[in-house]
Every structure is written in C-alpha cells, then in structure tokens.
Amino acid sequence: MSSTHPEIEKRKTFAIISHPDAGKTTLTEKFLLFGGAINTAGAVKRNKANQSNTSDFMEIERQRGISVATSVMGFEYQGKRINILDTPGHKDFAEDTYRTLSAVDSVILVVDSVKGVEEQTLRLMEVCRMRNTPVIIFINKMDREGKDAFDLLDELENSLHISVCPLSWPIGQGHTFKGIYNIYQNQLNLFEANKSKVTAPLIQAKNLDDDVLKSHLQPAEVDKLKYELEMVEGIYGRLDKEMYLEGLLCPVFFGSAINNFGIRELLDTFISIAPGPASRQTEQREVKATDPAFTGFVFKIHANLDPNHRDRIAFLRICSGKFERNKFYYHTRLGKKLKFANPMDFMANEKSLVEEAWPGDVIGLYDSGNFKIGDTLTEGENLQFKGIPSFSPEIFKEVENRDPLKTKQLEKGLQQLTEEGVAQLFVQQPGNRKIVGTVGNLQFEVISFRLEHEYGAKCAFRTLSFSRSKWISSKDKNALQDIIKRRASHIAHDKDGNPVYLGDSDWAINLAKQDFPEIEFHATSDFMG
Template identity: 55%
Template sequence: MSFLEEIQRRRTFGIISHPDAGKTTLTEKLLLFGGAIQEAGAVKNNKIKKGATSDFMEIERQRGISVATSVLAFIYKDKKINILDTPGHKDFAEDTFRTLTAVDSVIVVIDVAKGVEEQTEKLVEVCRMRKIPIIVFINKLDREGKDAFDLLDEVEQKLGLTVTPLSFPIGMGYDFKGIYNLWEKKINLFTNENKTTVSDGVEFTDIDSEELEEIIGETSAETLREELEMVDGVYPKFDQEAYLNGDLQPVFFGSALNNFGVKELLDCFIDIAPTPQPKMSDTRLIDSKEEKLTGFVFKIHANMDPKHRDRLAFIKIVSGTFKRNQPYLHVRNNKKVKFSSPNTFFAEKKEIVDISYPGDIVGLHDTGNFKIGDTLTEGENLNFKGIPSFSPEHFRYVNNADPLKAKQLYKGLDQLMDEGVAQLFTLELNGRRVIGTVGALQYEVIQYRLEHEYGAKCTYENLPMHKVCWVEPSENNEEFKEFKRVKQRYLAKDKRGQLVFLADSAFTIQMTQDKYPSVKLHFTSEYE
C-alpha cells in the first residue's frame, strides 16, 4: 500500500464526556465491533473482576473511573482506527485537553437522563475553538430519560452546536424498541425481551410502507413517521464538508451497554470522519502528506507495567513515516535519537512496530529524555504549539513521610510531573516543594502511585493559594528587581526552571499588575 493510501485509511479520534456517561463502555463496544476483543470487560458487572480494557491502572480498577488517557488501535473494514479514551473526571481535565491536540476528530458521549453536563461543556468549547469535527452519541436509551427533541435542543443551546440526527430512537426507556438509522435507511430492533440482542437491521427506503406497522406496531410506526417528518423539517441535511469544518455535528442515539447504535456509529464514522489533518507548528503549517517525519509527545506514562518500571512517551505522528532504528532529531535537546522497539497499543498490550504513518500513536521507551510537547523531526527545527500547562487551582506542600526513601520520592515526583499528572514548584526562598493540581483527586492518585510504584510515602500540607502565574521577565530591570524583592516569599520555579508567582487571591494578581506594569503575568506556561 502506498504512503498516501496508508494516510487515507487512518482515523484518529478521542472520546470525551462527563464521568459516568458511558464513555469507557462505548470504547469497549467499538473494540468489540472492530473484532479487537472477543468479550467486553463487563464494566458494570462486579462479579467478573475484569474492569474495562482501557482502564488498566490499578487505581482506575479500584475507583471505577478513568484517570489516564489510554490509546487503543484496531482495524475495521480496512480502516486503521486509533481511539484515545480520555478521563471524564474534571480533576483530570488537563490530560484530556492535551489529548485533544493529538486527535483529528471527537465523539462526545451524552447521558440520556442527565443531558449536557458541565464538564462536557468545557471540553466541547476546546473542540470548537480548535475546529475539531464532532459526532454526538446520546447513550443509555434503554433507561428513562429526556425526550429526543429536548436533548437535541439542549445540545444545540448548551454546547453551541448545530446538530443533525443521523439515527433516531423508536420509543425511549421501557418503550425503547430500537433505532431508525437515517444514514443507511435501516431499522434496528431488539430481538429478545431482555434487550441485549440487536437485529442486523431491516432496510427501509420507504417508511410509509405498511411493513413498518408489522415490524414495530401501529402506534410506534405512526409516532416514528411524525418524528422523522419533524427531523426533516427542523434540522439541516447532513453535509460532510460542514461536519469536517466543525460547523455541523451529526447525532447518533444508542445504548453502548446493550450494543445498540454502536455499529451504526462506527460504520458512519469511518465513512465521514477526517483522515490525519495538517498541524500548525511555530514556524509553518505541517501537512500530513509531507514525506519527512514530524511528531510530538502529548503524553508520558510511567510504570505501565510496574514489574518493569517502564516509562513510555506517546507520540502523535503528524507527517512522514516513523521507522524503527532510524535516527530522528529531538528538537529541544538538539540530539539525534533512535528507537529499537517503538510500540503500538491495544490498551496495556503493546506490540513492536516497524513503521508508523501520520495519524498513528507510537509509544517510545523513555529514560527521562522526553517532556510533554517535545518534537521529533528528520532535522528541521520546529515545535508544535498548543500543549500548555494550565494554572493549577489546588496547592499543597509535599513532605517526605519516610526519610530513608528520599531518593525514591524525588524520582517518583519527577517522573509523575513529567507525565503531566500535576505540576511541581520549588519555592525560591526555602526550596520547599509545592504540588499544584487542577483537581483535588489528583493528590490521591499521586500518593497512591508514589507508594505502589516507587515505594515512597508522602504527606501533604495545605497551602491556601488562588492561582499560579508564569512571570514574563520585564524589560524594566529596576522594576523587575523590585518585584522580585517584594514578592520573594511567593516566587518559585516550575519544573522547566521558569519563574512563577503564587498569588493568594485574584485581588493580589490585580494589585501586582497595577504596581509593576512592565512585569507580565500569564495563566498558562505557553505564553512565549
């Protein structure tokens, strides 16, 4: 297969939602339909101690939530599909934001009963800003929930999307009989009482035919015809170009737990979703069809296999081909590096791969050379933008609880911070370490992972701070010196050695900016 054909057959997308909307279950079922797994992980069934395929960290199995983005790849109808399953919990939003830099499109999962939730709004806003094509999947139709049209209105209003349904439910909750697939003009029904088996789909080019009554009953047939007429009158026709430009969002209905509507979603997705897209670097736009390799690290994961203490850098290939044992330029370190065992992923299962193409996610064994945002090229000096660190909202001093394990603690902290789990600041005044996180749950994850992966224990002390601001050095030298002298107690360095100012309130930030106008304060690290 030629290089261009390989690019055309790739689809790389992320799945995002509020916690508990069924995102991980949907990921499992996509793998199931893709033939990548033989049996779903029985996410809801505690009798089977399996956990979902994509939740492979021990703490995720215990808490029942995803705390790290996992990468899964499979082939479906000769298309190579790369799924990035992201954490839904708001405390891990930063991992999700970074993952959105590595995807070409997104599926947003919405719970039929809860509708659009706050976390979904934030994530969709990021997708809209970046013009990422979005498909909406309304999940859990076998439960009592909101009316289909009310949900579509809510998605349009709260998320600011322009939707067009490509499938429509026949009944809801207890009356849920199946789905009319507008994309393929088919009806899919449950074929047994306990609503776990799905029919193959009966083709229906004319929904006015009497055959419809025979299949779903008179009342349901009448309701479906009325609803489809409304859909036709109210919503725009599907236009692939508008979808790819981020101006139109197709909607599918289904129940991932019961395998319902998932195959329809997958079949349509591989037809309409974008192939690997160009990406902006700090020097120029990189086209995926260029023959020279470019790629960037969007995630680092230590101890995927605790027995081996391995650490993997996840790289999204933007252009060219990534070949095993070939030397590439690590732009930040200005060094040539080569990799003897690059991996592709299937959750925690890894396979060594000889060649990867644009759109693929490759895992590289890392001894501490990589940081999030690092770029690999064939010699060109460029960096990809848009992978910032956000200003944390929770701050705690970190103390060593076992003096004999100081080395393990600092190594563990160092590696976890490289992963982007949280941010570490070292106070200028006394060298004390402060961990800043976007959400409080991350402190538990850090403590748990330090103990179980590095054999180190830590305790925390609260530090009542409002925000951290990255300080852009002032051209007015005297004013900058004065700022550093007066604010000495609140100054620290981040992991990259950049100066930061820990502010205890929004008022303090305002006052500081008024007093030292030439000193600029930023809420993300990527201000240059």
C-alpha cells in the same frame, strides 16, 4: 508523498470524551468489540472478582471506577485503521484531556440521555471549539427513562452553542425502546439487547413501508416514527459535511452502548465522514500530513504502564512522513538524535512492536527521561509543535516527606509523575520546598497512591492558601529580578525553571500587576518560546 497516500487515507484518529458516567468507556469497548479487536465486552480482565473495562488499566482507576489516564487503542475496521484515544472523564483531569485533544483529528462526545448536558460536557466542548475540532455527539442510555429526543437536541444547541443534525433516530425510549432508524442510510435496525457480543440486527428494513416492520412495531409506533422523522427533516435538514469538518455542526446519534444499540450506525457513519490526519501548526510553519519528512510530538507520558517493569512510555502523535523502528530522529528541544528499538502499538493494555507508523498513528516510545510533554521529533528540521500548554492550577499543596530514608525515591517519583502531566511541580526557595499544583483534589490521591505503590515513598500534602497562579515574564530583566526578590514568598519556579507568581485571589494577582507594571502575567506556559 502524494495527498492520497493509501496509508494516510486509511487513518482515522479520534478521542471519546464525556462527563463522568455518561458511558464513554463502555462505548470505547463496544467499538473494539464491533471492530473485532476483542471478542466479548470486558474481555480483558484481571480476575473474575475485578471485572474492569479494557481501557482502565491503572490500579486506582479500577478502585475508583473512573478513567484517569488516557489510553490508546487501535484496530482495523472496513479497511480503515481506527485509533481511539480514551480520555479521563473526571473534571480533575481536564488538562490531560486537553492535551489528548491536541493529538486527534476529531471527537465523539458522549451525552447521557437522562442527565443531558452536564458541567464537564460544556468544558470539553469549549476545548473542541478552541481547536475547531469536528465533533460527533452520541446520546447514550436510550434504554433508560430520560429526556425527550427533541428536548435533548434543543439543549445541545442552546447549551453548547452549536448546530446539530441527527443522523439516527430512536424508536421509543426507556422500557419502550425498540431500536434505531438510520437517517444517514435510510434504514431501520431493530436489535435485541446483548451486552457482551455483537449480534446481527433482529431485522433490517429498507424503509418505513417495509412489510417486515409490521411484525415488530405497532402501527402507532410506525406512524409516530414517520411523523418524527418528517419533523427532523424539516427542522435540521440534511448533513452539511463541510460545516461538520469545520467544527460548526455536530452530527448526532442515539443509542445504548451497554446493549449495543446504535453503535454500528455511529461507527459506519464515522468511517464515512470523519476527517483523516490534519495539518498541524508549529512555531516555524504548518506541517501537512502529506509532507514527506517525518515529524511528531509527545502529548502524554505514562510511567509504569506495566507494573512488572519500571518503564516510562512517551505517547507520540505522528504528524507527517513515516516513522521507522531503529531509525535516528532529531529531538529538537535537546538538540540530539535518538533511535527507538521497541516502539509500541497499543490495543488497550496489550502492546505490540511497531516496524513503521504513519500520520494519525499514536505510538509509544520507551523513555529513559529524554521526553517532556510537547517535545517534537523530526528528521533534522528544527520545529516545535504548538498548542500543548500547561494550565494555571487552582489547588496548591506542599509536599511533606513521611519517610526521610526514601527522599531520593520521593524526588524521583514527583519528577516523573509531574512530567507525565498528572500535576505540576513548583519549587520555592529558600529551602527547596516542593509544591504540587493541580486543577482538582483527585490528583493528590493519585499522586500519593502511585508514590507509595510505584516508588515506595510516602508523603503528606499540606494545603497552602494559594488558589491562583500566573507565569511571569518581562522584557526588562532587572524588573523580573526585582519581583522575584521582593515577593519571594509568592514566587515559585516550574519544571523548566520559569518563574510563577502565586496568589490567594484574583484581587491579589491584580494588585501585583499594578505594583509591577513591567511584568507580564500569563495564564498558561504557552507564551514561552
């Protein structure tokens, strides 16, 4: 397969990330609207009383108005195949977002023009920096009275420790907001606000001296725009595409997703500059997108996507080669061959059958329990993709069964939900105590809601004093057995049977390190070979 294979060239796979309420899900939906994948915003609805966004398909998401599950949407636009992974904005689901970022080639980060850089914006950007993921920033809600555009750019550079380069510029803000000047293509588009349909630009001016401007903008507005664009050019210069692709520079766009302002500029430029499918590192070697043999990895598992069917879907990112329906592939962790009769393509909550898929694509595989997050599929080569770790949880609660007659359903539900990555399950002996660990309290709500509604099991959670966890290992097997025996009340085992040390403070963990010098303490499960 040559480096310019047309199917690989066509793919652009990215995630949209943001602090909650910055407008990420609205932007996702407007991309689908501009791409012709849906006809009107909010087109995919349950009923008139409950108008939910296209990508929020879990009941609890509709009730809470937040995205807690990453959804995948594909559409065609200008001859490209666009794969969007919408991510949970809520900080309690940072781990799910982190895993999703392992499956994309670039990111669009949405920032609220009123609030600027927020706590979750910082955390998400840190993850992008860890991976050197190319990031484009979209400053949303310019139709509201917010921070000055130059102040926002300063805040982005200072808070996120990254260089920025504006590629579009707002004309006014809040009640004076008129539209966007496209710096990248040197043209001005003035839009009418329209929340549900894509409208043609009110006017398209070739430059700032175009006579057509005078009927829509005051002379003072044109002068201000010229002055600001000169300043932008002087301060930020032209886009250095290589720096963007290396993750060192963020192109910035302004707009209002709800009103369709600035979306087309963002989408058209994204198509032009964003990277295609990138190489991925395995423990054995680097896998290039152009390698002829098929490889892919599971970065997410979702149970009961369709409430009418008890299904589990594993989301697989294709890294190289071509995936074909009904062909046998090698599951490297289990050491066995599997074939898939009904691989799925996604458009929000609509699914269609896939005959073949290419690097950059994300497909859904029906799963009867073969997959865990991080699993690799190949054509026979023994590979394991890297960089999809479990993180140390910060909140630990013991599961109490509220209905002893439903013990089996509870165990099955807990196992499936934790394999999905909603939370982590630890088992403590004696007594087979089930402990759920998460990074935020919202996950416990999600777990108990889904256990009841999907598995018919009721449970309560008893808060434990632990707030720290470290995976433990040692080259000395006797030393490992010693800590497990002597500190039994602090030891639990994860889903793979690896021992984890639980403590109630950093001080307690450090004390354990001093008491057991032969033991290594790890913040993530990534160290496991």
